Amino acid sequence: xxxxxxxxxxxxxxxxxxxxxxxxxxxxxxxxxxxxxxxxxxxxxxxxxxxxxxxxxxxxxxxxxxxxxxxxxxxxxxxxxxxxxxxxxxxxxxxxxxxxxxxxxxxxxxxxxxxxxxxxxxxxxxxxxxxxxxxxxxxxxxxxxxxxxxxxxxxxxxxxxxxxxxxxxxxxxxxxxxxxxxxxxxxxxxxxxxxxxxxxxxxxxxxxxxxxxxxxxxxxxxxxxxxxxxxxxxxxxxxxxxxxxxxxxxxxxxxxxxxxxxxxxxxxxxxxxxxxxxxxxxxxxxxxxxxxxxxxxxxxxxxxxxxxxxxxxxxxxxxxxxxxxxxxxxxxxxxxxxxxxxx
Amino acid sequence: xxxxxxxxxxxxxxxxxxxxxxxxxxxxxxxxxxxxxxxxxxxxxxxxxxxxxxxxxxxxxxxxxxxxxxxxxxxxxxxxxxxxxxxxxxxxxxxxxxxxxxxxxxxxxxxxxxxxxxxxxxxxxxxxxxxxxxxxxxxxxxxxxxxxxxxxxxxxxxxxxxxxxxxxxxxxxxxxxxxxxxxxxxxxxxxxxxxxxxxxxxxxxxxxxxxxxxxxxxxxxxxxxxxxxxxxxxxxxxxxxxxxxxxxxxxxxxxxxxxxxxxxxxxxxxxxxxxxxxxxxxxxxxxxxxxxxxxxxxx
Numbered sequence: 001x002x003x004x005x006x007x008x009x010x011x012x013x014x015x016x017x018x019x020x021x022x023x024x025x026x027x028x029x030x031x032x033x034x035x036x037x038x039x040x041x042x043x044x045x046x047x048x049x050x051x052x053x054x055x056x057x058x059x060x061x062x063x064x065x066x067x068x069x070x071x072x073x074x075x076x077x078x079x080x081x082x083x084x085x086x087x088x089x090x091x092x093x094x095x096x097x098x099x100x101x102x103x104x105x106x107x108x109x110x111x112x113x114x115x116x117x118x119x120x121x122x123x124x125x126x127x128x129x130x131x132x133x134x135x136x137x138x139x140x141x142x143x144x145x146x147x148x149x150x151x152x153x154x155x156x157x158x159x160x161x162x163x164x165x166x167x168x169x170x171x172x173x174x175x176x177x178x179x180x181x182x183x184x185x186x187x188x189x190x191x192x193x194x195x196x197x198x199x200x201x202x203x204x205x206x207x208x209x210x211x212x213x214x215x216x217x218x219x220x221x222x223x224x225x226x227x228x229x230x231x232x233x234x235x236x237x238x239x240x241x242x243x244x245x246x247x248x249x250x251x252x253x254x255x256x257x258x259x260x261x262x263x264x265x266x267x268x269x270x271x272x273x274x275x276x277x278x279x280x281x282x283x284x285x286x287x288x289x290x291x292x293x294x295x296x297x298x299x300x301x302x303x304x305x306x307x308x309x310x311x312x313x314x315x316x317x318x319x320x321x322x323x324x325x326x327x328x329x330x331x332x333x334x335x336x337x338x339x340x341x342x343x
Numbered sequence: 344x345x346x347x348x349x350x351x352x353x354x355x356x357x358x359x360x361x362x363x364x365x366x367x368x369x370x371x372x373x374x375x376x377x378x379x380x381x382x383x384x385x386x387x388x389x390x391x392x393x394x395x396x397x398x399x400x401x402x403x404x405x406x407x408x409x410x411x412x413x414x415x416x417x418x419x420x421x422x423x424x425x426x427x428x429x430x431x432x433x434x435x436x437x438x439x440x441x442x443x444x445x446x447x448x449x450x451x452x453x454x455x456x457x458x459x460x461x462x463x464x465x466x467x468x469x470x471x472x473x474x475x476x477x478x479x480x481x482x483x484x485x486x487x488x489x490x491x492x493x494x495x496x497x498x499x500x501x502x503x504x505x506x507x508x509x510x511x512x513x514x515x516x517x518x519x520x521x522x523x524x525x526x527x528x529x530x531x532x533x534x535x536x537x538x539x540x541x542x543x544x545x546x547x548x549x550x551x552x553x554x555x556x557x558x559x560x561x562x563x564x565x566x567x568x569x570x571x572x573x574x575x576x577x578x579x580x581x582x583x584x585x586x587x588x589x590x591x592x593x594x595x596x597x598x599x600x601x602x603x604x605x606x607x608x609x610x611x612x613x614x615x616x617x618x619x620x621x622x623x624x625x626x627x628x629x630x631x632x633x634x635x636x637x638x639x640x641x642x
Binding site: 265300303 | 390438441442446447448449451452453455456457458459460462463464466467470471574578581582585613614616617619620623624626627630631632634
């Protein structure tokens with residue numbers, strides 16, 4: 001009989017293999033779009049999960065990192081004409097800098113729990129107001145619209161796959177978001193097995209006990225918020241390259257912060273797979289709602305978010321470990337029934 | 344006037360004073376919204392993210408009472424305040440109270456979930472359009488010399504002060520008020536004395552919601568209602584409560600007035616859009632430097 005470590009490794013190979021093969025196996029454009037959106041929300045959730053799940057610091061303003069990267073990625077191309085392959089490093093760096101700034105202030109002054117959540121919310125709102133008001137820098141409420149590249153030769157150079165020839169125009173963006181998500185998986189996998197990850201989880205469980213053991217909670221939390229910002233910034237870069245547009249509401253409004261929270265908490269905080277599972281679940285529910293309720297009452301906005309909110313509250317009330325926690329319980333019951341007992 | 348390299352417009356003292364006065368009227372409403380939030384925090388130790396959404400729902404209630412039945416928004420208070428109380432009571436007992444697993448961020452998240460549900464129910468049912476209550480006395484008022492004040496603004500100021508005083512009296516002199524204060528101070532001790540703590544939690548949540556319902560009546564003649572209006576107000580209410588000190592009534596009143604005045608003067612100098620940065624800035628600074636606020640007690 002296989003041990004659970006091997007089972008897990010095989011599970012990962014199958015999952016990643018399936019995701020890599022998806023564009024070849026699935027011909028329906030609608031399903032590919034669905035998977036792409038799911039991976040995007042999973043990436044947002046994974047970014048949140050590094051700080052919130054592994055570090056126990058619940059941020060309500062993760063749009064800060066998404067939005068800063070999106071604006072840098074868009075503005076440096078739009079105003080200075082720089083290559084997207086150069087701007088993406090600046091976008092990541094800028095998000096990490098914002099993360100370090102917010103983290104330094106919050107952790108230096110010892111904000112925990114709800115107070116940390118509120119201060120991140122306030123910073124996101126401050127950036128929201130600034131991005132709307134500093135019109136000479138950000139183009140204000142009009143937003144930044146990048147020119148669409150229609151030359152297939154330039155597809156890779158412009159990081160735009162809409163007119164990129166037969167295969168890339170179908171799957172270019174899909175592989176972009178998949179690559180970014182795999183980076184997110186790699187980071188959280190590393191947190192599961194590294195010294196830093198163990199220190200971070202020790203700080204989450206009991207900050208005072210951790211510092212009694214010689215861990216510096218401030219340093220560890222700073223590391224976590226910077227990593228978290230870096231992974232979340234990838235979502236911002238993808239968004240701008242895919243939609244060629246960003247405005248204050250998209251970048252810094254509450255929407256992206258909430259999306260990140262949903263995926264991670266519904267899926268299961270502090271687990272590698274949680275955000276992807278959560279994102280897949282809520283998007284399936286959303287599609288289902290559109291097909292059924294939307295068809296009955298007419299396609300009006302709001303239905304999917306009503307359901308997501310209800311699911312969030314139910315998860316918080318009855319399954320604090322999320323869908324991953326539920327699967328673990330079911331798996332253990334299944335193994336016990338088989339008489340294996342080595343779960 | 345030059346400030347930090349920004350070229351700020353210069354205004355006469357009268358204009359600034361006028362802005363400050365209209366800030367006082369605005370701040371009174373903020374204080375009333377924050378009053379419910381600070382009560383709920385003081386008793387349940389919950390930061391209620393759904394507070395703004397409850398305000399939004401109450402504003403819709405006031406709007407529809409006016410548009411469907413022609414009920415004056417101030418008279419509507421007789422209906423929406425008891426309605427708000429019941430809604431808050433049931434919400435706490437049936438939803439929010441069930442998510443308490445000991446960590447305060449979890450409850451904050453649960454109230455966020457509730458607010459997302461309610462906001463999108465409103466979006467689904469009423470669409471994103473702005474709606475206005477129109478009253479015949481909309482633009483009547485008195486000239487204070489530096490600024491013209493309309494009757495709805497005066498009603499908001501007076502109403503807020505009266506309601507704050509009434510709530511203070513209720514907490515001070517009634518048995519329920521005493522029980523609420525007992526639970527706020529020492530919930531385990533209160534339980535041992537035979538107080539039904541879950542009931543008191545729900546009562547406090549109900550009163551907090553009744554406060555926003557009253558605020559909705561007072562706001563209706565001057566503010567448009569749309570599904571996201573709650574988000575604007577909840578950020579302001581958080582700022583007021585944190586500034587005044589979590590759980591403090593006096594703090595909510597003083598904090599509301601300070602935020603109202605600051606916002607108006609910020610708008611005057613920085614413009615309609617950038618002026619709002621003053622609120623976020625105060626929020627961040629208070630959280631970082633003095634999270635107990637002006638009147639809060641050290642926990």
